[in-house]
Amino acid sequence: MPGPTVDLFADDALQQPAGREQIGEQSHVLRGYALPWIEHLLPALRCVLAQSPFRQMVTPGGFTMSAALSSCGELGWTTDPSGYRYTALDPRSGHPWPAMPETLRQLAAHAAADAGFSDFVPDACLINRYVPGAKMSLHQDKNERCYTAPVVSVSLGLPAIFLFGGHARSDKPQKISLFHGDVVVWGGVDRLRFHGVMPVKDGTHPVMGPQRINLTFRTAG
Ligand SMILES: O=C(O)CCC(=O)C(=O)O
Numbered sequence: 001m002p003g004p005t006v007d008l009f010a011d012d013a014l015q016q017p018a019g020r021e022q023i024g025e026q027s028h029v030l031r032g033y034a035l036p037w038i039e040h041l042l043p044a045l046r047c048v049l050a051q052s053p054f055r056q057m058v059t060p061g062g063f064t065m066s067a068a069l070s071s072c073g074e075l076g077w078t079t080d081p082s083g084y085r086y087t088a089l090d091p092r093s094g095h096p097w098p099a100m101p102e103t104l105r106q107l108a109a110h111a112a113a114d115a116g117f118s119d120f121v122p123d124a125c126l127i128n129r130y131v132p133g134a135k136m137s138l139h140q141d142k143n144e145r146c147y148t149a150p151v152v153s154v155s156l157g158l159p160a161i162f163l164f165g166g167h168a169r170s171d172k173p174q175k176i177s178l179f180h181g182d183v184v185v186w187g188g189v190d191r192l193r194f195h196g197v198m199p200v201k202d203g204t205h206p207v208m209g210p211q212r213i214n215l216t217f218r219t220a221g
Pocket residue numbers: 126128136141153155162195196197214216
């Protein structure tokens with residue numbers, strides 16, 4: 001009987017073996033790091049999204065973001081015509097954001113420690129959903145109260161090209177392919193580097209379907 005066929009030209013066939021790749025002085029990609037956590041992570045994520053579903057937010061400039069957003073943790077990141085900020089309440093429901101599931105908090109803390117940042121205690125997890133064509137423009141994460149803690153970013157589902165720039169918007173970014181289960185950690189001297197995501201290509205991920213979900217953990221308060 002013929003074995004399973006692998007499309008060598010599919011993006012997933014390019015997935016890197018597990019390991020740590022340095023992309024900046026204090027920045028790493030941890031390949032496949034979240035895969036052992038997935039079994040517990042996905043039901044926890046479903047539970048969060050049942051309480052605070054994805055919604056499309058509007059930037060202060062009046063543009064509707066192509067990625068849909070939700071949050072969990074003590075603080076959630078929001079944007080509307082009056083600005084970007086963290087809030088304790090989900091503006092859609094008026095209730096606190098769902099608590100950050102322990103599995104998510106642990107995954108983020110372990111990844112941070114393995115990338116050189118021990119004692120990471122995130123209080124905010126922004127959840128971005130990208131359908132094919134959705135993207136995130138180059139930006140800095142600057143709404144947090146202080147920048148001593150790193151940013152930990154978990155990729156699930158469809159692959160994407162992560163843009164990792166410098167400290168000026170005009171610095172040419174590195175293009176880094178991210179796959180299901182990859183985790184990026186940046187902090188210290190790299191904490192305020194510009195970053196973004198190129199438009200996600202069409203496709204259907206075997207586990208996550210036709211979407212990419214990104215979890216970005218920060219200490220915001
Ligand atoms: O989706 C990603 O990989 C990055 C998300 C991001 O840049 C952000 O939430 O600030």
